[in-house]
Amino acid sequence: MTHADAQALDRADPLAPFRDRFSIPQGTIYLDGNSLGALPRSVAARTAKVVSEEWGRDLITSWNRHDWIDLPRRVGARIAPLIGAEPGSVVVADSTSLNIFKLLAVAVGRSDRRVIQTETGNFPTDIYIAGGLATLTGHEVRVDDLAVIRDDVAVVLVTEVNYRTGARHDMKALTARAHAAGATVIWDLCHSAGAFRVDLAGAGADYAIGCGYKYLNGGPGAPAFAYVAPRHLPGLRTPLSGWLGHAAPFAFAPDYQPAEGTDALRVGTPPVISMSALDAALEAFDGVDLAAVRAKADALFDVFAGEVGARCPEFELLTPRDAGSRGTQVSLRHPEAYAIMQALIARGVIGDFRQPDIMRFGLTPLYLRFEDVFRAAEILAEVMATRAWDRDAFKRKAKVV
Numbered sequence: 001m002t003h004a005d006a007q008a009l010d011r012a013d014p015l016a017p018f019r020d021r022f023s024i025p026q027g028t029i030y031l032d033g034n035s036l037g038a039l040p041r042s043v044a045a046r047t048a049k050v051v052s053e054e055w056g057r058d059l060i061t062s063w064n065r066h067d068w069i070d071l072p073r074r075v076g077a078r079i080a081p082l083i084g085a086e087p088g089s090v091v092v093a094d095s096t097s098l099n100i101f102k103l104l105a106v107a108v109g110r111s112d113r114r115v116i117q118t119e120t121g122n123f124p125t126d127i128y129i130a131g132g133l134a135t136l137t138g139h140e141v142r143v144d145d146l147a148v149i150r151d152d153v154a155v156v157l158v159t160e161v162n163y164r165t166g167a168r169h170d171m172k173a174l175t176a177r178a179h180a181a182g183a184t185v186i187w188d189l190c191h192s193a194g195a196f197r198v199d200l201a202g203a204g205a206d207y208a209i210g211c212g213y214k215y216l217n218g219g220p221g222a223p224a225f226a227y228v229a230p231r232h233l234p235g236l237r238t239p240l241s242g243w244l245g246h247a248a249p250f251a252f253a254p255d256y257q258p259a260e261g262t263d264a265l266r267v268g269t270p271p272v273i274s275m276s277a278l279d280a281a282l283e284a285f286d287g288v289d290l291a292a293v294r295a296k297a298d299a300l301f302d303v304f305a306g307e308v309g310a311r312c313p314e315f316e317l318l319t320p321r322d323a324g325s326r327g328t329q330v331s332l333r334h335p336e337a338y339a340i341m342q343a344l345i346a347r348g349v350i351g352d353f354r355q356p357d358i359m360r361f362g363l364t365p366l367y368l369r370f371e372d373v374f375r376a377a378e379i380l381a382e383v384m385a386t387r388a389w390d391r392d393a394f395k396r397k398a399k400v401v
């Protein structure tokens with residue numbers, strides 16, 4: 001492929017106009033939207049308005065006047081179509097880690113079985129939170145390859161797309177297998193939501209959680225979402241029984257009575273500024289066909305993985321090539337992955353590194369061009385050919401890697 005070929009793909013790309021919805025710094029090729037999504041243009045104006053008008057001018061009256069109080073439900077309703085969720089089944093609250101805790105507690109509380117099963121290589125917070133909950137409840141946490149789900153399993157906690165490799169589970173098949181074993185499943189959609197169309201309802205999913213700051217572009221530390229299938233909503237109650245999850249918070253009653261529906265997953269006062277930022281960020285998906293997003297991500301994958309494969313045979317492609325078996329990131333292995341990534345970042349190509357030897361490149365079709373991924377492969381090849389990575393400065397690990 002040549003540079004001109006990549007530009008031709010951009011001219012034919014129906015999603016090309018959506019790049020204007022984002023603010024991408026000149027000269028930067030941003031391949032880390034799987035970790036922190038780029039800034040949608042709609043966010044700056046909205047947060048400025050929330051700060052100066054809603055908070056600054058209207059002060060506490062904004063809880064009603066600007067409906068701050070129902071932001072968790074409203075923003076949840078915006079996410080629902082992206083993940084194939086039924087109306088009223090998604091709420092935005094807290095962080096992914098906290099939502100894992102809440103939903104795990106719900107799921108184990110509804111079963112008399114003693115095991116929480118999760119996957120070796122799952123994102124650490126998922127495994128840590130399961131372990132933390134188990135210290136309170138006495139459950140066993142079983143960490144394995146999920147090949148077998150035994151009849152002692154209450155709940156399976158699994159991430160659809162693996163953060164290191166980019167490999168993707170078959171949500172429908174695994175959910176059916178868990179159900180056949182008498183277990184429920186919590187799907188972690190951190191690397192799915194906004195990357196491609198998830199079909200929770202179609203998969204018969206029970207529960208799900210996911211991040212607001214990755215493919216949903218809600219900004220650093222954006223609040224997360226939680227999904228509960230409508231059949232599991234009645235009687236929903238978590239041990240984090242905060243006042244805003246109460247049926248009547250402003251009755252200030254002495255006894256806890258959970259709210260109806262997903263409101264029972266709310267805990268405390270929502271972070272209005274960051275939740276408004278996420279709300280505005282989701283406008284970037286207005287009118288977007290997620291099937292087209294996925295198709296472009298696959299085409300970007302082919303260009304990037306193809307060019308890297310042809311130019312740099314020393315890299316091992318860790319991500320499955322088969323589009324049905326992966327998400328939308330490219331993971332490459334190399335013993336000097338960390339230093340190579342720092343050299344790339346110094347040249348304006350931003351991806352990231354994961355232990356021990358993985359470089360990750362996120363493909364986000366709403367703001368990436370074919371020209372970008374082609375150029376990124378060229379720059380990577382140049383970094384390898386010149387050994388530009390082989391400098392002490394690129395080998396010193398920062399606090400956040």
Ligand SMILES: *Cc1c(COP(=O)(O)O)cnc(C)c1O
Binds near residue numbers: 096123126190
């Ligand atoms: C990013 C990520 C998280 C992050 O959880 P936070 O509570 O937002 O820090 C959890 N699980 C997976 C699979 C992730 O990729």
